Amino acid sequence: MKPLEGVTVVELARVLACPFAGMILAELGARVIKVEQPVDGDETRGYEPFVGQPDESLAHLDEDAQAEAMGRERSAYFYAFNRSKESITVNLRTAEGQEIVRKLARDADVVLENFPVGTLKRYGLDWPALKAINPRLLYVSCTGFGQTGPYASRKGYDTVFQAMSGIMSLTGEKDGGPVKPGIPVSDLSSGLWIALGIVSMLQGRQKDGTGAYLDFSMLDGQISLLALAAARYFALDEVPERLGTEHPGRVPSASFLCADGGYVHITGADQHWRPLCALLGLDALGADPRLQHNSGRVLHRDEVMEHLTGAIALLTRAQLCAACDAAGVPAGPLNTLDEVIVDPHLRARGVFADFEHPESGRFPAIQLPFLFNGYDNPTANRPPLLGEHTDRVLQDLGYNPQDIDALHRAGAV
Known part of the structure; x- marks a missing residue:
């Protein structure tokens, strides 16, 4: 049930x-x-991408005309929702x-x-x-x-x-x-x-x-959804600025470029600071009394980020992720979608499924993220x-x- x-x-x-x-x-x-x-x-039945992309003979047509030519049962956009x-x-x-x-x-x-x-x-x-x-x-x-x-x-x-x-x-x-x-x-x-x-x-x-x-x-x-940004405004009268992948109130919390061109996102609290510095060979930075608490690291954000960025640039993505996992530092690779699809953890959790469609055949789907104990789990039907x-x-x-x-x-x- x-x-x-x-x-x-x-x-x-x-x-x-x-x-x-x-x-x-x-x-x-x-x-x-x-x-x-x-x-x-x-109308999303006519939205691209279509299962089996239109061939060159349809390239001169607009989106609606292409959908009409292919039929309105092949929109992956429609399938998704x-x-x-x-x-x-x-x-x-x-x-x-x-x-x-x-x-x-x-x-x-x-x-x-x-x-x-x-x-x-x-x-x-x-x-x-x-x-x-x-x-x-x-x-x-x-x-x-x-x-x-x-x-x-x-x-x-x-x-x-x-x-x-x-x-x-x-x-x-x-x-x-x-x-x-x-x-x-x-x-x-x-x-x-x-x-x-x-x-x-x-x-x-x-x-x-x-x-x-x-x-x-x-x-x-x-x-x-602005709860945290609004909290900063209500508390500090601060209009948050764009910070890329950095967090306005936590350091370190950012994505770092690695030696092989990959990125790793690291977010740590006070208890992760010294282990992170140790695995990066930055023991002096880890021992700096100014930086033992998050408030100090936020105050000295530019200095901290400069040191971390330089040290991380010497490691590959895999090396950094392995070192962080071994040290208990929260970190994860910035995966592209094709990497996400084959992730062994997600596969083991049953995140991906598929359904059989009468027009397009077997097609992949992302399951709803619920694993119940006491009810039947959601299933992705066509x-x-x-x-x-x-x-x-x-x-x-x-x-x-x-x-x-x-x-x-x-x-x-």
Whole structure:
């Protein structure tokens, strides 16, 4: 048994943050019914990279045209955030399509949506309308800036939220400009927040039996990640500067270039200072009374970093990692993605899996990072084909074959 078995989620969402939340819930055992627009579906079905890259004959086409030429079932982007779901196609602009969603919501536990503010109200599918049908319904609205406030109607994407939240201002080298993180941190962390919010609401409903509404702003979600940077500002009136891989309040905590061109990241506390200096042959530095506590090393950051950088540059990445491990100094290599995929520890932990897809064959996946004792672990099942479950779900809702055929002919599904 998986922990969320018996929970039904209707996902009226697309692109990344909400679909990621839906996938987390699905692989924890929930039944997630993804509602997509007919013909094209979630627009990420047309996002590259495609499994089996388009050949040179398609190079002159734009991304959407390439996706159309290859079919909309080969997007690795879509695969990454939509595993383990069911897919139905519904035209929400039609009265018949709106009625299908109402019937889905009647027996659902959760509705998850990321439409622009006010859109679903026009369709009669907002929280008050669906709550009247199902008083126990949990309803989550995810937007860039929330349902209220001066920015509520503004549009935004992951990097916009990184910029506006201040995260991008903190990222980059000391003397360089701002840099975005290498992953869509705003989208991904928003998906995690949303999943946590839904699990919390499910727990709360067990106590009072009533439904609830969550207004989630992706910008708000990013602000919550500023906890440590904000603590420095609140305590010291300090606006943190970009420090590359260095930590504003801990020394040493940085990535160092090794003799073979590889990097190792070292982060140590006071008890690691002397062992680190000893393995680098810097005994005098390790014994310096000014540097025995972190506050002193922060004060003398430039001096400390100069000595460490020079000594580490004489060792290869493997030599430094082995020496740090032997001395109990926290350190790790800066791995590239291809190195991560073959890491023996991650392989032993079962971090990677694969699924069989009818269009693209066997394809790798990263498992959810949960190893339960008492529940079945999450499994990475394949993403659905566009509209794969439409007819079956409609049958479950009480539509007969003639009704379903009429819905198809009317363009409602």
